Amino acid sequence: MTSTPAVVAVIGGGRMGAGIAQVFAAAGSRVTLVESGERAAAAALDRVATGLERAAGRGRADEPADRVLARVRTVHTVDDLPADAGLVVEAVPEDARLKAGVLAAAERAVGAGTVLATNTSSLSVTELAAALSRPDRFLGMHFFNPVPASALIELVVAPDTRGDVVQAALAWTRALGKKDVVVKDSPGFASSRLGLALGLEAIRMVEEGVALPEAIDDAMSLGYRHPMGPLRLTDLVGLDVRLAIAEHLHATLGERFAPPALLRAKVARGELGRKTGQGFYAWP
Template sequence: MTAAPRTVGVVGGGRMGAGIAQSFATAGSDVVVVESGREAAEAALERVAGGLRRAAERGRLDEPVERVLERVTVTASVDDLPAGADLVVEAVPEDAALKARMLAAAEKAVGDRAVLATNTSSLSVTELASALSRPERFLGMHFFNPVPASALVEVVVTGQTAEDTVRAALEWTHALGKRDVVVKDSPGFASSRLGVALGLEAIRMVEEGVAEPEAIDTAMTLGYKHPMGPLRLTDLVGLDVRLAIAEYLHVTLGERFAPPRLLREKVARGELGRKTGQGFYTWRE
């Protein structure tokens, strides 16, 4: 049986970062979550605790919530990452400059043997590696939302990533009970590139009055056996996140990824999906 890393740092404690922290803590790792400021750090800890409570309610947790939560600590400074960390996962917003700064700071805080990973869903892992002194110890580990329930991690490899770095990432992925797909670094990788293409076309269909969101989603779930339709998935991912990825793919891959007008309008109105209560669907907790 594969073993989880002993110590993991997670830079960013939002929905994705908290889910990553929860998954590693559940697998037995000691986890340090970094957020910007004490208040944000405490909110990140509560996200992890909330996720653990939901897992326990659904019978998906083998230990008491409190025991797992003892393995999670939060801090407001990247400098507080443990020097002996096996793995640091960066999970800050999709801003290349911010990610590069956080990764460079994390690299200085931990030892030479640590593996650094970015959770970016579309940005160039190769370009992010240029901010690091040890690019051979760096790759992409693209987790999916919600992290604890998702079965997949997309492992993104650059031309500089060492083979033992990839082996370690695959072992840790399996220790979480997840499956991996290994892809070479390219815009959008495999998952975002295909997923966004489908989502954008579905948005264009709504924009053109072809069908209502629920009808489009039902066509894909019943007709093509997708577990979730592209518009409901867009609401879960966040319309702002989808727009940012589409804009990046538009620049790097061409006109076929041009964001639809309807997507821009919804984001401008603050209709970002489940997190704001309104996207292509109305969400009530």
């Protein structure tokens, strides 16, 4: 039976990183979670614990939460990554310079056989690979939020990515119980490019007074059977995250991805969606 790597490291313990750590630990891997500082590391570990408790409460756990959590440890720097890691997943904020620096440091800390992956949702995997001395061991593994509940991992293949690395990533994806979508590296890949196009148009419709957010979302969820509407999804993803992706795709693909003024205004006011309590909807 195909399994995940015995040792996995995740760099970044935010919502995405903690979710990635959770699913690998639940699949049997020993996970090292990198987060700077005692408080941030403790908060990251608490996110994993909360996610495991939720999974258990919904009957989606094969082991007790405390037994899975025992397979997760935290460290404060990339220099402390386990040298024998089979896979390192970078899950820091969507900043190309930050990601490139983190990935280069990770490569120096682990063995030559370790696969490196970035969880970017839109940045060029090819450009990030330029920071590495072994770009053939690198690819994109785009997890979706919330990671434990999402069925999809989008695998992004750069020109230098070796075929056996892609095959290993496919096997790990399936061992996590996820569905894979393989795409070649291009701006926004498949998921972010299509999802953002719908989300930006929905924001423009609100901006133009075409309809209220609830009506636009109902049109897509009821009329087209989307699990949720594009504006509620934007709130879940984070308006700041959507803006950053839009700015990147605007620069690479042109005016059709120009961020609407309403999106910029909401981000400037700190209305970032669920994580701040207000976006296109109010979140208690």
